[in-house]
Amino acid sequence: MYKKRFFLIAAFFLAAILGRSQEYTLSLEVLAQATGLPLDNVQIAIRPCNCGGVTDASGNFSIHLPKNTYTVMLSFLGFKDEVRTIALNGNIAERIGLYEEEEQLSEVVVRAKRILENIETPQMGALQLTSQELKKIPAAVGEFDVLRGMTLLAGVNNAGEVSNGISVRGGSLDQNLVLFDYAPVFNPAHLFGLFSVFTPDAISTVDLYRANIPARYGGRSTSVLDIKVRNPYTDGFKLSGGVGIVSSRLSVETPIIKNKLFLNAGIRAGFTDFLLPIFSERLENTKANFHDGTLKLLYLPTEKDQVSFTGFYSKDFYQLDLIAQVENINASSNQYDFRTLNGTLNWIHAFDDRSNLRNIFVVSDYAPKILFPETANDNSIEFDSRINYVSFISEFSKEIDDKFQYYGGVQANRYTIEPGSLDPGSGNSIVPVSLESETSYEISSYASINWSVTEDLTFSAGLRFNHFVFVGPYTQGFFDETTGDLLDTRIFEKGAGVKTYNGLDPRLGLNYKLGQNLSLKASYARLNQYLQNIFNTTTPLPTSRWKTADPNIEPQQSDSYGLGIYKNIEGSDIELGLEGYYRTSSNNLTYKPGADFFLEEFIERDVVQAEGEAYGLELSFRKPKGKFNGWFNYTWSRSFLQSFNENLADRVNNNQRFPSDFDRPHVFNGTVNFEGDKYNTWSLNFTLQSGRPFTVPNSVFPLEEIDVPIFLERNNSRLRPFHRLDFSWKIKYGKNPNRRWVGDWTFTVYNVYGRRNPLNRYYEQRQAGVDADIFLDSPLGSYELSVINSPLFALTYNFVFD
């Protein structure tokens, strides 16, 4: 008995020892699926042992368990839960990727979201940046900037560090249609062109169409920049914001009526100009304040309908000594005050999962002013102008099957331009002036198909027909061709047709797959432009005049041809592209020497319409995922203009072809993000490009005691090359995954090595003894103006509460 008991005890311990010896190690490495970065503090629960733990900083977790089949549950804030069944019959090491969690939305909201995504998926030929990508780009003084971000893409450029817009493939700034939730934005920049106006936290995606421009877009001759406001598909309250050097911002996203009515609203304001004189004596007279706000309301009345309203407001006030004053108004300074007020009402009705009708009503109103404080008293003279755009779009789209989709629609636009009025206020130093307002209509119909002819060949074709009418009241001037003198006028009554233009815009796109990862794309697009910004400078002022086509100014037209080859390198998520383009354009606007459009009644006297030619090759490399991600691109391109004028004094470059202001033969952009762990993201951005063309004198002529530079050519030289390195470091903090307030700091160094990139070079009278070692025996002094002269450090605090 004793022996038997001993044997049983021994057997028990042996079994226990043997059992113990049958334990295996379960090792898990937990990563974020999108970035491949390790996730720490991931909670791991294991059944049936009811054991578990959390991952370490490297995303690792290990445990010894007896042989068995286990259910392992991984959960981490912001990521979808992952459940794995693991048969532990040996040591096992598994790498588990967690997917970022999309919001847990109700079925109603998910359906609405899917309908919208189907409609708004960008078409072939679009370059897209998401708000996440834009936020990674190091920005000047920490200001998140859509337009500056776009200039890092191939073929996109601007006028320099201050630019009221972008130049796409050598086109001018006003040849791009900038849409913010379908509403055109006529002045997209704050602070003399340093930052774009779009409320940062409101942006969802930015699509740039520059080759195969969809037929639903028209009205500008080079490109379409389509910025979408985030739709507040949310079931919970979310507050986010930031405090920065130049501005601070706050936004909120919340349902108002559950599953019915949602709100997304954001504001940004910058009022720190009072500090400017501390930094530079030159800025003593500078004033610069701005604010903007975006509001989006989304209403889901039925399962098949969604109605949204987007409102956008932007306001600027500034005074800057670096801007030449308006002539012939006796004032101590010029103060620029301008605001944009846009609204978009969008109703989408889904007939079924594959067909939709969308109706959009848009109002864009831009009202720039200049205030002229008088020298002799406290009165301010006021210049007011305005452009008001009203548009209605109705579009039906249908997906017949996976291979064939089409859409068609109509669009009716009304442009009302108040070119300007001058209000003397309480003073009597000027007489009131008011130019006649101008009205025109643009009625368009369009249709487009997208057809996957074979598995390898996709074809898209679109056609847009535009009927443009310029109506009275209008006073048409007739001029002496030689002297430009006004000979006669003809008056049109209100509503009377003055001039009609019809335009047919074909759009074609072809995508041919040469194997699994190689494709060839070709495109053609014709675009007609009926509205333009008149400015006889490199970049327009906010008050630069808008003008529709009329009897004397014909619509601009362009024909763009594109051919590209694209390759995705398998396994490495690398995208390569080589794209060539050729564009001819007609009726581009150039201006007679000395042209002045301020409150000018007959501006056509100073406008010379020019032929344009642009061509280039764009090579791009993109790696969107991984610890290291980013892109590089190199562009070789040219852009020329040529105008013809009989009168010698009015000729531009003596009627010879000349490089346009946006001719940049070589451009290299590189953006690299290093997401080392989930707390730190480092980004570097480098840009190198040929300098902007500028004009050097052909002679110097003394007039009285002033040495006058004589220019007979246009853009006959080039500024020094432009290059700049930017750096940003984003630091997330707070390891508690359950906290609702998440903050991060972004440290940015813009222009790391303090490059003084010239914006302009000009010639001035020499002052006795000043810079004699540089000017030597030159009759004139020469200076370069650069806007940013040293590294700009910025620290921004951002937060999200949800």
Added chain:
Amino acid sequence: MNSIMRDIGKVLSQSIVFWSFMVVFIGGLGGCIDPVEPEFQFEEGLIFIDGFASTVPGASFVTVNTSDLLVGTYRLLFVEDAIVEFENIDTSTSVALLEKEGQYLPPDDFAVKPGETWRLNVSLPDGRNYSSAMETVVSSVPIGDLEAVYNPELEFREIQGGRFIPGHELLVSFDDPEGQENNYYYFYRTFEDLDICETCVDGYFRRGTCVGLNEPGPPYYNYVCDGDCWRIRYPESVSIFRDRFSDGVSVSKLPIANLPLHTNENMVVEVLQYSINGNAYEYFEVLKDLVDNSSGINAPPPAALVGNMFNVEDGDEFVLGRFTAAASSVARIFINRRAITEEVLEPRSALIFEEMFDPVPPPITTIAPCEESRFRTGIRPEGWIEQ
């Protein structure tokens, strides 16, 4: 909620660091203007004709110059032996201009009258013929008031690293005639009290010129003017005004010039308000863009300064410059600057006069004449007040 308040508190405390950071680092956005070696693409053989027919006797002139490159060095050459004449269109008579000190001048008593129409004709020795468009003399508008307002921060200049300089702002007031287009061009001269008429660096003054020292001596010698003398300065910028927005109103305190505080000597400012036609205004507008408006961020593209002159045989030749016939009104103001304490732009160095035993030949000389020129006069300017 407590955690939110904690976070807000943390943000506020960190904001002290933030603002300190901001004050230190935003300076780079101030903009910067750097001198660079001037670049030119000079062209030879350009012709410049600048002509002016005035209602004031002795103020009319014509210059004819051509551009030239000599061993890569650019220069402007006065064209000699040209036939130059003012042609009165109303009377079909011509007044010949004669060559004198780099100009072609009409007779001393020549003056045009408002309402007359004139043309300039130039024939070069090589046979090329140039004419101007016809110019009708517009009646002048009297200057009502002329003021000079002192401003210690008159304008920002790129000297000594960039700073505001002191000086006077010149303001005119006048009544613009109603119902007609009026265009104004402003020209001024300042007459500044001058007491040192010559400074010889590393030399001494004898027989009207500076002679180099043969042995070590003072770095320079100063010589006092031998009588009353005034330094004359001219505009550094172009000033124009058009009554586009002020037809028939009283234009009050229109700034027409900045007069930097070169010295704090007293001065008289003589302002000429020319009435010019629309075409001339547009020419001076281009000139202003080239001279004054080229430096800003909204600088217009440079334009050819082509006026109303043309080659009679070749309409495609660029003829630079302009013939202007205009009437003017004049006003003067005396400015006492002795009490101004701000630093002058041309500070005077310590005076050094010749003394016994200096390495200069006798006799000891301490005075120099006030030689008449465009930049100096011994004739007391009208409006001068002896202080």
